[in-house]
Amino acid sequence: MNNTVAPYSYYASVAAAQAAAQSGDVVTDLSTVAENAKEFIVVFDYGDGTKKELTMPEGANASLPSLNDRGYNHFVGWTDQAGKHYDGGDTVTITANTTFTAQWSYIPPANPNYRITIGDMENGTVTANPTAAKAGATVTLTPVPDEDYALSTLTVTDRFGDAVRVTEQADGTYTFPMPNGQVTVNATFVETEEPVAEPFIDVAEGDWFYDAVVYAYQNELMDGVGGNRFAPNSETTRAQLVTILYRLEGEPAVSGDLPFTDVEAGIWYTDAILWAAQNNIVNGVSDTEFAPGDDLTRQQLVTILYRYAEAKGYDVSASADLSGYPDAGQVQDYAQPAMAWAVAENIIQGMEDGTLKPAGNASRAQIATILMRFCEDVAQ
Structure with missing residues (x-):
């Protein structure tokens, strides 16, 4: 008999041959072969571009090999040219030229870490923490402009080239939820011609919010987001507003247990949320969750201010008729008194x-x- 790949090894018994076999080896029982039996070509296609061709006599019993898994590709058996399935270890009697093809099943890990690639950039750097993350994890990006430069744009795209939503944080970092696949981070930095007094390059004297931004900055209520930028059109999170009020209060010392499971100790907003909860200024979105990273809605904003005013003993008796607004019915019940008060106080x-x-x-x-309106008109 001829073997075009490697010579045969002969053993006294099938059991001995199987004991010596390696992954992918074919064990053939020749004890049932008649003398001068016809020979057939048997091909084993391993599914990775390699094949093993053997010459076997008619009537030989071939034990189909079991193959080792290849990473996340799991061996599930063989099929012949007629499509019949065999498991590894099954015995097949050879009666014709036959090709057996290995079958594989790809089973990815339950929740793998996906790579975060930082693109090429000039005049600054961006670091990611962590550098790889599972789907759904929060990734923090920290841009660091070179001297005399400021961050202009920061984008995250997924493996399909679609944009991933990025949220600016009060400490100058940016966060995004990791999608189900790798992402690429790109940033551009622009030169700042000269320092500005406010000191934000994205706040111009003619903007409707100019005076308010200057007031909030000079009174240490709000900081920029990094790179001499205020990001006036960016959204505000629930944690950011509570931190602003905590600063307005002078950042008093706090102690006690955190009432919310999603507020960790030692975060920049931890003391502010504990202070606000202990003074009945904020409630959670549920009995156990505060959702610090959720974007703040206008009705949540006025409700938190209203409760802060109550806690300070300010007069909150003013109440406007909201019926003139076409969407007054969309104000949720919990926010109705606060919204009416906020409108009445302008x-x-x-x-x-x-x-x-x-x-x-x-x-x-x-x-x-x-x-600014609250501090100038209410906090008297």
Whole structure:
């Protein structure tokens, strides 16, 4: 008999041959072969571009090999040219030329870490923490402009080239939820011609929010987001507003247990949320969760301010008739007194289209404006 790949090894018994066999070896029982039996070509296709061709006599019993898994590719058996399935270890009697093809099943890990690639950039750097993450994990990006440069754009794209939502944080970092696959981070940095007094390069003297931003910055209520930028049109999170009020209060010392399972100890907003909860200024979105990273809505904003005013002993008796706003019915019950008070005090005004937009997100420029009105007109 001829073997085009390697010579045969002969053993006294099938059991001895099987004991010596390696992964992929074919064990053939020749004890049932008739003298001068016809020979057939038997091909084993391993599914990775390699094949083993053997010459076997008619009537030989071939034991189909079991193959080792290849990473996340798991061996599940063989099929012949007629499509019949065999498991590894099955015995087949050879009666014709036959090809057996290995079958594999790809089973990925339950929740793998995906790579975060930082693209090429000039005049600054961006670091990611962590550098690889599982789907759903929060990734923090920290941009560091070179001297005399400021961050202009920061984008994250997934493996399909689609944008991933990035949220600016009060400490100048950016966060995004890791999608189900690798991502690429790109940033551009622009040269700052000269320092500005405010000191934000994205706040111009003619902007409607200019005075409010200057007020919030000079009174140490709000900082920039890094790179001499205020990001006036970016959204504000629930944790950021509570931190602003905590600063307004002078950052008093706090102690005690955190009431929310999603607020960790030692985070930049931890003491602020504990202080606000202990003074009945904030409630959670549930009995156990505060959702610090959720975007703040306009009705949540006025409700937190209303409760802060109550805690300070300010007069909150003013109440406006909201029926003139076409979306007044969209103000949730918990926010109705606060919204009526805020409108009466001119803390909050309708949008350009005459609506209250209670469920709309509050931008940083709106927060600065509302804080200035609150401090100048209510906090007396």
